[in-house]
Amino acid sequence: MDRSSSVKKKTDGEEAEAERSIAAPQQQERGEDESVERIFESKEVPSWQRQLTLRAFVVSFILAILFTFIVMKLNLTTGIIPSLNVSAGLLGFFFVKTWTIFLQKYGFLKQPFTRQENTVIQTCVVASSGIAFSGGFGSYLFGMSQVIAKQTTEDNNPQNIKNPQLSWMIGFLFVVSFLGLFAVVPLRKIMIIDFKLTYPSGTATAHLINSFHTPQGAKLAKKQVRTLGKFFSFSFLWGFFQWFFTAADGCGFVNFPTFGLKAYDNKFYFDFSATYVGVGMICPYLINVSLLVGSILSWGIMWPLINNRKGDWYSADYLPSSLHGLQGYRVFIAIAMILGDGLYNFVKVLGRTLFGLYHQLRNKSAAQALPVGGNTHAPPTLSYDDQRRIQLFHKDQIPTWAAIASYITIAVISTIIIPHIFPPLKWHYIVVMYIFAPALGFCNAYGMGLTDWSLASTYGKLAIFVIGAWVGASHGGVLAGLAACGVMMNIVSTASDLTQDFKTGYMTLASPRSMFVSQIIGTAMGCVISPCVFWLFYKAFDDLGVSGSQYPAPYAAIYRNIAILGVDGTSSLPKNCLTLCYVFFAGAVVINAIRDALGPRWARFIPIPMAMAIPFYLGAYFTIDMCVGSLILFVWETIDKAKADAFGPAVASGLICGDGIWTLPSSLLALFGVKPPICMKFLSRKANTRVDKFLGGS
Helix, strand or coil: CCCCCCCCCCCCCHHHHCCCCCCCHHHHCCCCCCCHHHHCCCCCCCCHHHHCCHHHHHHHHHHHHHHHHHHHHHHHHCCCCCCCHHHHHHHHHHHHHHHHHHHHHCCCCCCCCCHHHHHHHHHHHHHHHHHHHHCCCCCCCHHHCHHHHCCCCCCCCHHHCCCCCHHHHHHHHHHHCCHHHHHHHHHHHHHHHHCCCCCHHHHHHHHHHHHHCCHHHHHHHHHHHHHHHHHHHHHHHHHHHHHCCECCCCCCHHHCCCCCHHHHHCCCCCCCCHHHHHHHHHCCHHHHHHHHHHHHHHHHHHHHHHHCCECCCECCCCCCCCCCCHHHHHHHHHHHHHHHHHHHHHHHHHHHHHHHHHHHHHCCCCCCCCCCCCCCCCCCCCCHHHHHHHHHHHHCCCCHHHHHHHHHHHHHHHHHHHHHHCCCCCHHHHHHHHHHHHHHHHHHHHHHHHHCCCCHHHHHHHHHHHHHHHHCHHHCHHHHHHHHHHHHHHHHHHHHHHHHHHHHHHHHCCCHHHHHHHHHHHHHHHHHHHHHHHHHHHHHCCCCCCCCCCCCCHHHHHHHHHHHHHHHCCCCCCCCHHHHHHHHHHHHHHHHHHHHHHCHHHHCCCCCHHHHHHHHHHCCHHHHHHHHHHHHHHHHHHHCHHHHHHHHHHHHHHHHHHHHHHHHHHHHHHHCCCCCCCECCCCCHHHHHHHHHHHHHC
């Protein structure tokens, strides 16, 4: 989150989300004891052109809009994005299967629905909604705006501000979002066949799609869709019901002081969000516990203690949102933990990547021939499934020369266009990034294949520091750093996403060419849909991006402050803030080292620093929601584990999708000035007495 990606992975939470479950456990743990391809042996594999059907892209477009609203809402609230691959595959199966059954009933069905077409839909939807994350609408791109700049006191002069506009956002995404796809295409065979990288999320998604298209899987999928539909309806109606009570700021169920008013003041309350209850059901228990530990450590202990030092450590005259006051500790300590966790995992994954490459290349044997099609010289270690999959994977080649030529062409075009969008980011900075980008994209794709861990945001932060410092504070280094983050993040994120989709296609016999085309079409959809959805939020909610609002966009402020830190240094931080940053940076590194030293058995009891850092800035309210989701799943698994495994992801997806799609009508209502009729507020007894006296006196 984080493409999902991002748990996608894609929050910066795509690092935290890397440990998520993408599908039911039995789907993830399924082995190759029974040959999958023998089950489908009697079914013809359609040509790559026939896998790309009009109905597939119509369904993909509808689902892309739905999922973009979900990802955008998560971006602008907490930044934690769970994997939506399961939902995309499941809903794609449901829509097209329903359509084909209808046509078949009346004798109009010309082409049956295949698992390859299902894979194309899933790829297209996730590629499109993934742009809502990598596009930076909740991080670097919105961090350029005046809304976020006003919440800082440094480097908010005009040359470091770029307010959102639909035209330049769409143009920017079109010139940077395709480079990663062409950069990694020549390496697809090395990643999937030669190195046999696992890509756990892509593999789990392939098992899911394969199971849907068996008779037993189709029956289970129908039941899962019915369950998803029930909870989708409940979640949507619950969001609609809550809207009636939110006539002003601080009104409604979202401000319910569950644990008392004192706890509410310190951000500890349950806000009745169906979205985050669903996210909590999808994220592993360790993620949710880590969030809770971070909430208690920050809002329960540290911030009250630092607040007591007001007047000593920082002036009492500063506004609550000033980075020279308590807000500075919240923001920069969170940044220190995020950077510590990111740097540790960057070094770890890069080390594993280089070691793995060395090991693979040193022990690389001669190319293996396949016994399929009459060749009898292949080694007997290849299973029938592998033989069949490799044969189909080799069938439809994507010319390497075309990929390289396309990369160079798009790089030249974007090098010309981007400086016109962001004047401080000169052409020679972009050229340098494009020289190194393919290597970094390969590292991210390879690392994701080994660990299911995307480091796209880490590469983005690296670009912020390098380019921002290179440009300098006096020449718009903050804006240049944020724009460079966008360029780098889009390249390395799409590179790893495409390679993971190649793995899914490899296991479902979808043609690499159809996967590539569907990824390009999905990316093109996302370059238009995501800015339009963000623009709707931007115009509908006047307080978008403001700390404490319904949509605070926390990572936008964090990314801008990272850029300021990279350009200006640490001289402006409040007293002892830098010391605390060093402590928490080192703490994040040490905790990760201990987790790795103890191994998987004991590491599951040690919190994850990245997840701990998120509530440092936001508060604990969404953490409570997610822990409630975990508790529901835990109780369900205790009562009936098989049913929880089969239907848990469907329930969670329904809760997320219903509440996510409610943001469309709620945004439109806000855009047209329709306000809720009721304000429901919660007051202390003393405050209520004063209100009664005031009203009685009037």
